[in-house]
Amino acid sequence: MSLTMAPGRQKAFHFTASNCIGCHSCEAACSEKNGLPAHIAWRKVGFIETGAFPDYRRINVSMACNHCDDPVCLKGCPTRAYVKYADSGAVVQDSDVCFGCQYCTWVCPYGAPAFNPDTGTVSKCNFCVDRQAEGREPACVEACLGHALAFGERDGLLAVHGAADRTLPGFPDPAITGPNVRFRFDGGHAPRYGRGDGDPLAYVDHGHGHRPDPGPVVTRIDWSRLRWSALRSGETPLMVFTLIAQGVVGAFAVLYALSLGPHAGAVQGAAGGLLGVMAALLGYGLFTSTMHLGRPRYFYRAMNNLRHSWVSREILFVGGFMPLLVTYALARGLGLLGGPWLTALGGAASLSGMVGIYCMVRIYRIPARPYWHHFHTGTLFAKSGLALGPLFLGAGVGGWSLVAGAAPDTVTVLHWCAGIALWAVMSGVGANFDLEADLERQGGEGRAAIIRLKGDHGAAWLSRVVLALAASVVLCGALAAGAVGMTTALVSLALVLTLAGEVLERSLFYLVVVPTSMSGGYFLKNRRFEDLARETGLARDPMVGVAPDPHHAGDGAHAPEQPEPEAAEPEVPGSARPPLAPQHAWRAQAE
């Protein structure tokens, strides 16, 4: 059953951008009311700028949660930590329920949900529902000094404020979520704005409003950037989990299919060991993705939102694949089940795994992340499974046959594996080129991701293609080879090359994605400054407002300042003082 908000009930922010002076009072009032530590902000002020001195103009933009008509955070959250209130339309998140998967921070086009590595939970603007209940405006609105920020019933804003535009240069496409924020801007817009945080993404008016324009794609091969520290995105556990899950599902499905066919005998010997390794790998993948949560102890909440969340569904089906795989392996190894039953069980496991991979694809189809929101995310995930899985299987079957003696059709099985993998790898190369060309043509944040891919990580991008091509050549060799030993060696070599290529590709997948976002400031919400602060050690000082590690609790410098939601007695801000960071930089330099 679907419900709609009663007319007039939905409240909204109204922002007169031409009045905002960038004084941060809204932001301070919000953070103070909610006791937020320096590295968390629910409302943030960034800016865009245009023109040449003295005809320069800066537009400050204050942005919090927009309490959307279609709250993608609420739909995406696997724990059901979000609710949308019927009386005001407020979308409110409960940090108590949140287990810190951070999926909402991916899907929100406005960067509203904020993950705090110290507490392991997300929190966000609650529309000051407590103040609203007292008939007061949200704290940010009351604090505004520039007559910029206002609040009211959405459908009445036009009458009160004279303008209620749905967008502003730099504001993400309102069609994604139906945000409840309206804008006014006095004076004509400039044809082009640059971002205050120095991001090269500009906002250019092409005649139908301002669109993000990241400039041309320049390929730059800098081999010094091809190192693990430059490729880490903080999402390594997800890289490991997704590759393992896809590879194991691919391997299992091919193993299962071969077991039903005429070559069942060739895989029979190795099957027990291979299934054991698959189960171990998948177990590790599930474990590492669970530990990647901000609060892994609440992992059981993952399936709270099967009705809406592809994350919950993925966990159901990939999680369900695991016991089916184990049961199948045991039943097959111990001969517990008869043929039809074993076949049915294997089919169920394969199906569960493949549905799980489909859910995984849907997870990454995020409109606020154009690099992922593409048909080829599915192509590439399928490719990973159909390249890594058969090659793993082939190497295992071949290896086993070298030890235990080859069946007559072992080479045929190896050729099947190599053939599927070759098709997958070559398809992947094509899909990648198609994806890159398509996003480059689209412009916006999609092209910005391609700029990062080919400009910042050109060496990794090129290496990935070279590895795929090399694997393809080796696989052609394997298909041409007739001896079991040679074929096994070539398939194993192809597995190593493919795995290296897949690790590179999946690292880049997480690393170069550019979410839709409003511009930050010169320091705050500025990716470049955050990187600088982390790399130079500046972030260890909690007064800098940059979490030393954005994904995990720091080294103690960031003592949890935010009151733990469980605490019965409300804590007062500042009661848990962070230790004093080194203060003598000046003296050290003077002496």
Next chain:
Amino acid sequence: MGLIPDDITIFKGDYQDRVPNIRRNPVQDWRYTTCGYCSTGCGIEVGVRDGRAVTVRGKAGHPVNDGKLCLKGIWEFEAINAPNRATVPLLREDIGQPFREAGWDAALARTAAEFRRVQQRHGRDALAVVSTGQIYTEEFYTLGKLVRGGLGTNNYDGNTTLCMASAVSGYKRSFGSDGPPGCYDDFEHTECLLAFGSNLVECHPVIYWRLKSALERRRFPVIVVDPRVTMFAQMADIHLPINPGTDVVLLNALAHVILVEGLADQGYIATHASGYDAWREEIARFAPEAAAPVCGIPARSIREVARIYAGAGAAMCIWTMGINQSTHGSDGVVGINNLSLITGNVGKPGGTALSITGQCNAMGTREFSSCSGLPGYRALENPEHRRFVADFWGVDEALFPAGRGPAMTDIFPAIERGEIKALWLVATNPMTSMPDTARTAAALRKLEFLVVQDVYHPLASAEFAHVMLPAAMWAEKEGCFTNSERRVNLVRKVVDPPGQAKSDLDIFLGVADAMGFTHLTARTPAQVMAEIGQVSAGRPCDYSGITYPALEAAGGIQWPAPPSADGAAQGSPRLYTDGRFHHPDSRARLIPLPFEDDNERPDAEYPFWLNTGRVVEHWHTRTKTGRIGNLNKFSPLPYLEMNPRDAAGLGIGPQDFARVRSRRGEVTVLVRLTERVAPGMVFIPFHFARGANLLTLGLLDPHSRQPAFKQQAVRVEKAARPAALAQEV
């Protein structure tokens, strides 16, 4: 109409049934105070729980801010709870040694002994005292009484020389006395606002809110003169991007147009001003066409602005450091006063020349600290004033010199010359705030004895101290501030100071007792306020009708505030409403302002103008805001604003580092590329210990002795990114 996905997502109950992320109000008690940051003078209530300040809120209905606060005010309770508070008196024999903790008796005895030794061996003036604009008026008065009536040194000044001295000097020259004649309510009446060198939006956000609120009700032209496209300049109807250091030329040219076009109020001039003929002769040389190439503003714009200003029924000027911190600071103020006088815009609603003050109690030090005179705007040069105060205090009149002594900016060169051997710094941090940090450090190092009295430790200036006295801060003690519109306002004591820290009043009394002075008879803030009421009666800054309960009830009272018939002071929103000024003939002075360009100008070796200024999130030398993460995060490092067209030529990209060199020193800072600064000009905020003041020259204004922080030459080159970075004190 919003489509909600389905029923499980709709929560129809009250939020209290499920309370996600709502922090409950922790406050047991709200206490009345006045903000301790800038001179806007916002009313703040501090929320207390279990003896700790846990939150603040703007005072609803307050005549200054009506509940509004800027971000520094919103986080002000965190300044009390900051991790860098000084809590124990510290002593050491030599600045090479580490400090050791000491009791108050030992610290005060040591201080008194050193003061006595230095004054006996090298003369009374070998001791210098440099105070502040940060402490309460009661404390300023007590310090003045201690220094003038006890220590007897004439090397006594406040750090207000770095910010407001030019305004004081200009007001004295034009009107015969210090004291901003207008008030914030003038925004509601004015028909034209002309702002010089003021980034009101960042420096006084709540005053900007007053202005913007007035504009929302009633449009009037706002004209901003600033070399940078600040947010305030951007919000203005007309922005005049002036060449650095040439305000006097613009002011003279504006006056020229007003005179030539017959827009002046000749009746007001004839009745209330003197010096008109000599002034007019000088003004004749400043036709807009002559001024335009100097100040960089087209003659057409000068004429247009002059006509708007003079044509308005009531027009007001405001200004801040862009005028004051200049070699022509005092002249700039006089030039603004001249404009106001010739158009009759003094003392009338919406017509005024209102200097927007800097520190929360810069006004209090001007009124009662005896730095540049004697309490109640009395002059050391006036024998009657000396006699009156000596009698009132019960001290020997011979202790008072017959003229004011060196300003803060002349005290440091006197230390260099060896004339001053001991220095007492009260709530000021010259290592960050004075121009040319290297020179300041060398002077401090040369002292035989330095005592630093401050709320914070470590502190850049305390690196050279022999004694560190921990002081209580705002809201840990009771007393008054005076804001930019002469509003005397109260800060109640909200919490106890940390550790052994004491109020500045108690520290002054402790030093006086240790020195054996007996004339400091007022021992509590209320007793001192009563004495201030007596000594100021009949003076321009008359406090005689002011009591603490009256201040809290009214949200502050504007001086002069003699008691009215029913006893409660009414206060005075405006000065000079009758056109009678404080010069002996009751007339204001029109003072000719010849212009001589004496600044260090960019040349081939140092091709960029360096301008300095404030950002909204920081307060002065960051002792207060650098340890509040929710403020500091907006600019944790010093940075350089540079025009991208200049940067392209130097190979500097966004977020690169640059080395900035001047003839004084060099500093490496982050670069922010922006068209808000002109090509050929760079800007660095002054708040950072290793920032702008390593580079500044600080030429002094001849009248006010205030340094020019905003006009000097530097060169910029790309620098490597440092491998490690840490925040500074």
